[in-house]
Amino acid sequence: MSIPFVDLHAQYRALKDEIDEAIARTIANSSFVRGHDVEAFEAEYSQLMEAKHTVSCANGTDALYIAMKALGIKAGDEVITTAQSWISTSETIGQHGAKPVFVDIDPTTSTIDVSRIAEKITSRTVGIIPVHLYGQMADMPAVMEIAQRHNLWVIEDCAQAHLATINGKKAGQFGNIATWSFYPGKNLGAMGDAGAITTDDPSLARHMACFARHGGLVKGDHEMEGINSRLDGLQAAILRVKLPHLVSWTTQRRAVAKRYDIMMADIAHIKTPTEVSGREHVYHLYVIESENRDEMAEVLKANGVPTVVNYKRALPFLPAYAHLGHRPEEFPVAFRLQNQILSLPIFAELTEQQQDIVVSAVRDAVA
Template structure:
């Protein structure tokens, strides 16, 4: 199984419950078992080459992933958080700027803005959902606002066209956080397709995951891609010629080679996730105490996780743990209430929608390798739960 980066330890609030046997939250051994021969060949090819950084595997993966997304350029870096930070810097966002971010997201979205020197300004999710929308963004724009980072959370795209129209009127950059949305489609186009600038994570638990950390930015802008390539490599286009102040954020050749193997299976694995999501909906749709995730008619959801909502979240999580079903809460501590952002001056109650989601969301086991028997075990366990009076 896996946690989000920096995930809670077992037994802590929001931590996955670890049964001795049963249904894991996510099986990371199964993908390797399925692709063992191809992955072993790819890794051996790199190890035998003697070229471990910025070599042919990176070039090939960048070309293949850009083509998969439907855009011109991909710049691979060493994490999804770095992808966001470097993209913001490449767009010219920095000290003195405000960047609009979702109030409900993984902390990396906010951290990347802070690392770029800007200030993250939270926007609450629209209505009773988990995603921000154009109306919320419009209401949050001030003269200091320079960019907005919509997050395609849990595998579902944000409604981008109205948001882009707002951004265009106010002169804002739009940087999509697609860390959980590899292969998702918005109105027929993949997330990251031109004219998007989108940041991806290849953390091992993602729909397209490496065997370590990794990330990438995709764009149709050649100049932006060029700046990103400098920013990931000490601000340099050529060895010992440093044009920008920057550090090291290179994806290595081994990870690129592994990602190339997995990319060929991504659509198939996303389809398996969608079938499992459909099975959950069919089996749990009649429970009046449980709210299930939905997909908009214009979106192709890739079901990075399957978060259900209930005011009985903790009791349900305990019940499922006893039944051998491992779950995870996304995200049990809202970013504005974390110690990292205590100085932001956003007390409890200031972002009620994010706080309610933090108290009610519980993610069920989801992945391309959940078996029929495991899916039935999850359904049986959830249906056997009796909410407390």
């Protein structure tokens, strides 16, 4: 029996009638770009995330680009971010002509090491983008304290962290703006690209909505130059079917993760994820660490268990940032972990039988 890394079809099967109806309704109404479902989704998403405003957009990468634009980023600015993330977090900084300034990661959570942020602040620093990596939040109280002290904005990259919390406060409720991805494999996934931005600030929300829609909220009234980054009506209709299930899917993901934790607690030479006290991890990814990562991945593959490395090269060491001339010693934790991390299959519908197969393959690999 081979196991999928993520079983998107399982989710579709469970909601097939409602999703098919939502797609058929959108086609019948021809509401392909924006429309009723987009507006309804924005309102429903704001409610669940406890944000005053949701601005939907085409994907989580555009969400970051649009958020920074609204905060007034300009060429020559510096933005502090984490050394380990998907490249969207840093490439959107560069696309504004600004410079990503990377900070090493905390070895326990793989999120930005808040004790190393202050030393990276210069007169050109304008903001900080922490990433709630793998589904566990960065230390946001500490990030906000530094930001307030230095008068910097904060964008929370919540692409992997729908419903994650710190001391009961949800991801997205700390920074000036939060950005979200609904890429199909995300904890809340569309059937194509989709994204959103949340904020409590009405003027930022309006600015972002305008910018994402060719600079105007009313067709033909362009208040500024913008871009075309809108949520499809079809994706909004599908997301509205899925959104009411996000809480229970998150509970299921957490239960799968806890079962992995218990089953693998006695396996020597691997480290399972640490959930920091007070934080609720939503396990977008279940990432273990092993010094024999590549051999382990081979054994798992031979046993029908797919794995992924998220991500195989930390951002400072990507060819895209060769011009910054970063050295391994500047980011020792990210440099070490890029060769040790391995993501195991996780999704809400993962069965106990499937999990047993994954764990026995991990045992085989270390035997």
